[in-house]
Amino acid sequence: MREPSAEERLKLLEERIEQARKTGDDDHHMKKDYSQAQLAWRMVIELVAGLGIGFGIGYGLDTLFGTMPIFLVLFIFFGFAAGVKTMLNSAKEMQMKQLAKLAGEDEDN
Structure with a gap:
């Protein structure tokens, strides 16, 4: 049995690569x-940022006025509320984009 030449091996490799490319169309779900x-x-970062900013403002005001837990607790709740509101706005924005994308796909069909 003869050993295939380098040119034949290269041609076989190119054919195998082409076959693999044709069957490798499942990449879109990863994206x-x-x-x-x-x-x-x-969304997680928005929530944590709201809490962090609220903590910073509350701690700063408590240090400034000498009333340690009052403003800290109050502004942590304000920061949490702001973070949740921002998260909900982001979710609504994403939902609108998905609905617009689906509406565009329906018009194409």
């Missing part, structure tokens, strides 16, 4: 999952 993960992290 979708990654996008959803990005959106989830964005």
Whole structure:
């Protein structure tokens, strides 16, 4: 049995690569999952940022006025409320984008 030449092996490799490319069309779901993960992290960061800003303002005011727990607790709740509101606005924005995308796909069909 003879050993295939380098040119024949290269041609066989190119054919195998082409076949793999034709069957590898399942990449789109990975991008979708990654996008959803990005959106989830964005919402978590918005909530944590609201809490952090509220903590910072409350601690600063308590230090300034010498009333340690009052403004800290109050502004942590305000920060939490602001973070939740921002998260809900982001979720609404994402929902609108998905609905617009679905409406565009329905018009194409």
